[in-house]
Amino acid sequence: DEQSDDTKTIRVEPVRSADDAHAVLDAERGEMPKPGLTIGMKAPKLEIAKWVKGDSVQHFEDGHTYIVEFWATWCGPCVAAFPHVSEVQKEHADDVTVIGVNIWDRPKDRETGEFKESMEEQITRVSTFVKEQGERMSYTVAIEESGKMAEHWMTAAGQGGIPAAFIVDNAGKVAWIGHPMSIDEPLEEVRAGNWDYKAAAESHKESLEARFWSQHLMGLLADEGTAERGYKLGYALLRTPFANDPGTLNRVAWTVLTSSRIPVRDLDLAVTLASVACEKTDWKDASIIDTLARGYFDKGDHARAIELQTKALKLAEGQPMAEDLEATLEQYKSNTHD
Structure with a gap:
C-alpha cells in the first residue's frame, strides 16, 4: 500500500524467539570492528x-x-x-x-x-x-x-x-567514555576508587555494538532490495542489549518514518522501536514520544497520534523544541504533516 509521501510500506513478520533473533544476527554480523582503545587501557598521550x-x-x-x-x-x-x-x-x-x-x-x-x-x-x-x-x-x-x-x-x-x-x-587509564552530560556519576565512582572497570568495559562494548548494528541496519534499509532483511534485523535487535539504548531506538524509528533515503517503510517496526524507547525513558522524553506519535499518525491512528503529541508538548513546555511540537500537533489535528 502507498503512503502520502509516495513511499511504499511493508509489513515484516516480527522475530518471536531469542533463537530466531540469534540466527538473524549471525547471518548479518559480518566484520564487527574491534576498537583499539577501550575501558581499562592506558590513555593515549596528549598531542x-x-x-x-x-x-x-x-x-x-x-x-x-x-x-x-x-x-x-x-x-x-x-x-x-x-x-x-x-x-x-x-x-x-x-x-x-x-x-x-x-x-x-x-x-x-x-x-x-x-x-x-x-x-x-x-x-x-x-x-x-x-x-x-x-x-x-x-x-x-x-x-x-x-x-x-x-x-x-x-x-x-x-x-x-x-x-x-x-x-x-x-x-x-581510561575509566569511562561517554557524553559529558552523563559524566557526574561515573566521575564520583572513579574518584572514590569504587569504579567497576569490568562492568564499564562491557557496557561500552554493548554501546559500540548497538552503533554498529544501527549503521548496518540503515545500510540495508536504504536499498529496496535489502529492506526486508533490514526490518527482520530490526526486530531481532529488540532481543539484544541494543534494546536498552533508547537514543539509538529512537533514531532508527525516526529514520524509518521520515528519511527520504528509505524506499520502503515498516511502520509497525518503527512504532515498536519508539514504544520500547518510551518505556526505557519512563515516558519522560518529549522527542521520543514525538517519534511514536508520528508512527501512529502514519499508520492512520490519528487520535492516538494527537494524544501522544499533546503529551510530548506538555513535557517540552518552556524548551526550544516546544514550538515545533506544537506545529506538528496542529498538523495532526488537521490530518496532515510535513
Whole structure:
C-alpha cells in the first residue's frame, strides 16, 4: 500500500524467539570492528598544537584524575554542554583537570579534500571563539595537533560523534567514555576508587555494538532490495542489549518514518522501536514520544497520534523544541504533516 509521501510500506513478520533473533544476527554480523582503545587501557598521550585557555598539561600525572572532552565550534550539543563541564571542573578543582580538546574543526573542500584554512587560521578562529564563551568555558582548552587526537582517541575508541568525554583515572587509564552530560556519576565512582572497570568495559562494548548494528541496519534499509532483511534485523535487535539504548531506538524509528533515503517503510517496526524507547525513558522524553506519535499518525491512528503529541508538548513546555511540537500537533489535528 502507498503512503502520502509516495513511499511504499511493508509489513515484516516480527522475530518471536531469542533463537530466531540469534540466527538473524549471525547471518548479518559480518566484520564487527574491534576498537583499539577501550575501558581499562592506558590513555593515549596528549598531542596539542596550541593551549588556548588555562595551564598546559604535558602528561597525565599519577594520583590525579583528568577529563578529556572533545568538541568543535560548529557542534551545537558541544556548546550546550560547556556550562555543565565548567561546573564539573569547579566542583572538583582539587583533584580533577578538565581538558577541552578541539577536533574536527578545520573545514575541508568537498571537491579536493584540501583544508580551507591553515592551522594558524584555525588557532586564531578557535581562540576567539573560546574567548567569546567566557565563563561558559571555565576549564583548560586546547586545539589538537593535525587530527592526531581525533585518530588516537576518538576513532580508536569507536567514537563517531561529539561531544565525547574520556575519564582518565589517577593511574593514567581510561575509566569511562561517554557524553559529558552523563559524566557526574561515573566521575564520583572513579574518584572514590569504587569504579567497576569490568562492568564499564562491557557496557561500552554493548554501546559500540548497538552503533554498529544501527549503521548496518540503515545500510540495508536504504536499498529496496535489502529492506526486508533490514526490518527482520530490526526486530531481532529488540532481543539484544541494543534494546536498552533508547537514543539509538529512537533514531532508527525516526529514520524509518521520515528519511527520504528509505524506499520502503515498516511502520509497525518503527512504532515498536519508539514504544520500547518510551518505556526505557519512563515516558519522560518529549522527542521520543514525538517519534511514536508520528508512527501512529502514519499508520492512520490519528487520535492516538494527537494524544501522544499533546503529551510530548506538555513535557517540552518552556524548551526550544516546544514550538515545533506544537506545529506538528496542529498538523495532526488537521490530518496532515510535513
